[in-house]
Amino acid sequence: MKYRRKLSGYFLPTLKEDPREADIVSHRLMVRAGLIRKISSGIYELLPAGWRVVRKIEKIIREEMDSIGAQEMMMSALQPRGLWEESGRWNEYGPELFRLKDRKKRDFCLGPTHEEVITKLAASEISSYKELPFTLYQFQMKFRDEIRPRFGVMRAREFYMKDAYSFDYSMDGCRKSYENHVDAYKNIFKRCGLDFAMVEAATGSIGGKYSHEFMVTADNGEDEIALCSCGFGANSELAPYRIREEKTDSSVKQKRLEKVKTPRMRTVEEVSGYLSLGSEIFIKTLVYDTEKGPVVALIKGDDELNENFLKEAAGVSELKMADEETIQELTGGPPGFSGPLGVNPEYIFADRDVLRMENGVSGANEKDAHLLNINYPRDYKVNWKGPLRKVKTGDLCQSCGGVLELKRGIEVGHTFLLGKKYSSALNAVFTDEKGISREMIMGCYGIGVTRIAAAAIEQHHDKDGIVWPPAIAPFDVVLIQLGKKTSDICKEMYKELGEKYDVLWDDRDETPGVKFKDALLVGIPVHIIIGKKYLSDKKLEIQYRNTGEKEFLHKEEIEERLGDILGK
Ligand code: ATP
Numbered sequence: 001m002k003y004r005r006k007l008s009g010y011f012l013p014t015l016k017e018d019p020r021e022a023d024i025v026s027h028r029l030m031v032r033a034g035l036i037r038k039i040s041s042g043i044y045e046l047l048p049a050g051w052r053v054v055r056k057i058e059k060i061i062r063e064e065m066d067s068i069g070a071q072e073m074m075m076s077a078l079q080p081r082g083l084w085e086e087s088g089r090w091n092e093y094g095p096e097l098f099r100l101k102d103r104k105k106r107d108f109c110l111g112p113t114h115e116e117v118i119t120k121l122a123a124s125e126i127s128s129y130k131e132l133p134f135t136l137y138q139f140q141m142k143f144r145d146e147i148r149p150r151f152g153v154m155r156a157r158e159f160y161m162k163d164a165y166s167f168d169y170s171m172d173g174c175r176k177s178y179e180n181h182v183d184a185y186k187n188i189f190k191r192c193g194l195d196f197a198m199v200e201a202a203t204g205s206i207g208g209k210y211s212h213e214f215m216v217t218a219d220n221g222e223d224e225i226a227l228c229s230c231g232f233g234a235n236s237e238l239a240p241y242r243i244r245e246e247k248t249d250s251s252v253k254q255k256r257l258e259k260v261k262t263p264r265m266r267t268v269e270e271v272s273g274y275l276s277l278g279s280e281i282f283i284k285t286l287v288y289d290t291e292k293g294p295v296v297a298l299i300k301g302d303d304e305l306n307e308n309f310l311k312e313a314a315g316v317s318e319l320k321m322a323d324e325e326t327i328q329e330l331t332g333g334p335p336g337f338s339g340p341l342g343v344n345p346e347y348i349f350a351d352r353d354v355l356r357m358e359n360g361v362s363g364a365n366e367k368d369a370h371l372l373n374i375n376y377p378r379d380y381k382v383n384w385k386g387p388l389r390k391v392k393t394g395d396l397c398q399s400c401g402g403v404l405e406l407k408r409g410i411e412v413g414h415t416f417l418l419g420k421k422y423s424s425a426l427n428a429v430f431t432d433e434k435g436i437s438r439e440m441i442m443g444c445y446g447i448g449v450t451r452i453a454a455a456a457i458e459q460h461h462d463k464d465g466i467v468w469p470p471a472i473a474p475f476d477v478v479l480i481q482l483g484k485k486t487s488d489i490c491k492e493m494y495k496e497l498g499e500k501y502d503v504l505w506d507d508r509d510e511t512p513g514v515k516f517k518d519a520l521l522v523g524i525p526v527h528i529i530i531g532k533k534y535l536s537d538k539k540l541e542i543q544y545r546n547t548g549e550k551e552f553l554h555k556e557e558i559e560e561r562l563g564d565i566l567g568k
């Protein structure tokens with residue numbers, strides 16, 4: 001039997017008004033539809049209907065994970081400092097890690113992810129190549145003290161995640177495990193009814209060799225992705241592109257350098273407004289500190305720096321905005337008035353588009369002054385030239401030369417090919433056929449279960465409320481009872497349909513208007529309205545949430561129709 005509830009006794013606190021603090025549609029609707037409530041910043045409770053959605057997503061994930069042979073377990077949320085010291089992440093992870101002490105003053109953290117715990121387990125339990133490969137996974141609350149918790153469960157500080165970890169004998173084996181997870185992930189997001197793209201991604205604090213993100217495309221997405229019709233996709237943080245070869249206009253005359261006063265004008269917007277010049281002829285001069293000393297990056301005023309490109313070009317792993325002193329020392333001027341002229345070329349990394357610029361503008365490396373008519377290489381030299389700016393609309397795909405499209409996305413899943421990063425740090429080794437000790441090759445794979453619920457709403461809603469993809473709706477069917485005289489037939493249908501479907505029976509003593517509004521708001525796929533029409537000619541009105549279409553059917557016809565609609 002499936003799940004049946006009468007609404008009169010069901011905890012579904014819907015709201016007529018939008019909650020004040022919610023600024024994206026999924027957050028608003030999750031609160032209004034009685035799915036979540038806030039406890040504190042970034043901390044939410046999942047109410048019964050919200051939890052049902054999450055459980056349905058969880059079930060889909062579990063089926064797909066089990067089908068690739070992964071084994072479900074449960075790890076501890078509390079983790080001792082020692083483990084995180086071994087991996088080096090106690091310091092590296094920074095303030096996002098929730099740290100606490102026990103009564104004996106020993107340090108612990110609340111797990112934001114479980115590489116340490118699982119690698120320790122593998123290290124102590126696995127000894128022979130015969131025990132490899134294997135994958136373990138769990139569903140668990142994760143804790144991250146996010147700098148900007150927002151958008152409800154989309155970016156929370158406590159959230160529900162599925163995390164999986166694979167252990168292999170060889171890199172080839174690990175690639176196979178990775179491919180299996182990618183296939184499983186594609187099935188999962190498809191079955192959840194989501195429009196998504198798989199993109200190349202940065203590995204961040206988890207680390208490893210390479211990674212892919214699974215992005216639900218939505219206007220409110222926090223990420224930006226570049227997609228090509230050839231199938232290529234990458235997060236704009238690292239998306240490569242082919243530069244269009246534009247001919248430089250040889251008729252443009254290089255003018256004489258000129259210094260102009262720009263009192264208190266530091267940003268490109270300020271100066272370009274003040275001088276009435278377009279931001280595309282400005283040279284943005286960014287000074288960074290790295291573990292190898294300072295670097296100066298030049299990009300066009302209307303472009304954005306791709307920090308990953310700069311890191312790669314300079315061969316560094318840390319980038320921090322330089323302080324005033326460093327800027328003064330390197331450029332001879334204060335922050336806000338930097339430019340390439342007079343700076344030691346050894347430090348300068350330039351985006352190619354900057355070097356093509358004719359009669360450009362930059363800071364003069366002195367307070368309240370800018371220079372006009374800067375030309376390369378007449379006026380300055382550089383150490384390195386190449387792409388440094390972020391991808392933008394119209395750039396060409398690196399693999400096929402097609403035009404890239406930029407979209408916004410919500411990251412719902414992330415797969416990492418870790419290699420030996422954790423097995424090496426935590427000594428997870430096995431002996432091979434020849435008796436030689438080798439480190440296990442790992443992958444890790446996360447899905448934001450609660451984030452999927454929010455992402456699904458971003459993609460599927462209308463002015464009246466949520467339009468759940470049927471597979472993850474809290475209920476399949478709502479019986480909307482109008483009037484007392486239809487009690488018997490409602491009861492009958494509640495029982496019969498409840499054999500096969502999750503049914504909510506709105507038996508409340510409320511006006512039809514209130515009942516219709518709630519059913520639309522909560523987004524249940526099929527509404528069956530049982531009122532006068534039934535009493536007069538035994539017909540039931542059936543409405544579909546996704547299309548808004550309705551039809552009148554006899555009770556006997558309904559079952560077949562539901563099978564078509566709900567795919568059960
Ligand atoms: P993001 O870039 O969004 O911070 P992440 O790269 O830190 O994500 P992972 O460490 O790969 O995320 O975690 C796996 C999955 O957990 C993510 O793909 C995402 O769906 C989910 N997730 C991560 N952080 C949060 C959060 N603060 N709230 C809800 N879900 C989250």
Ligand code: MG
Pocket residue numbers: none
């Ligand atoms: Mg994060």
